[in-house]
Amino acid sequence: MGNIKKLEPIEAAKQxxxxxxxxxxxxxxxxxxxxxxxxxxxxLDIVIFDKNLNRSYRESLVGFDWAIEAFVHNLTSYKEYFKIDSDRARPSLARMVSEGIVLKDVGIIDSIKKEANEILIMGPELWSMETINTKRYFISDALADFKGSSNRAEDIFIANTLADLTSEFVLRSNGKWIGASKWIVRSLIEFDKDFTTRFVEAFDTFYKTGTKGQVIQLVEEVLQPYGGLLFEGFSLGKS
Structure with missing residues (x-):
């Protein structure tokens, strides 16, 4: 049994x-x-288009030697998910459709891929200055906590927050798509490889040694073109 070769991904997906x-x-x-x-x-991430479905769904299962994630849509429901993903600036479904290998097509895939590609090229909606300032404030607040903390356990999770907020700020303020988990780094690399190297090194140094300097410098540099750290004068919801 141990010598049975696992099916190749395309063959497994087709089956x-x-x-x-x-x-x-x-x-x-x-x-x-x-x-x-x-x-x-x-x-295996597989996107299926079936005109007979009343509603879309996602299903996880195991078969054909693989764990499989099925994203099942009818011929219109995928448009709603394209929009939802675009609104949150994480074009998950559009990326899958754009990069995907066609397993079956009765003449619909080209137009759906075209829609996906147009979304990816367009990028997310640009942040307003109000949004940029709000994000500046919350990054500044987290950075102040990071600078002032002497509790290693708390430092770790403040750093996690800073990494998420700062990566989002860099990408969105430049009109780029964001990601979660491993897609944070992938999205940053697509935008600027040199910055990504510095970003990873700064947080890696902190996690390994507890030294905060590189993280602090990096975050302050990211905010500088937009006015730097923000506290005094910031308000939210004030009429």
């Missing part, structure tokens, strides 16, 4: 579609396997 969605109008394989970045724990 899955043939068995579970034989009458669908289109299917796409996306995710790490398409980018050549898959590991032993990677799953």
């Amino acid at each position: 899955f579609i043939n068995e579970r969605f034989p009458y669908c109008q289109g299917a796409i394989l996306a995710g790490s396997v398409v980018r050549g970045e898959h590991t032993e724990t990677s799953d």
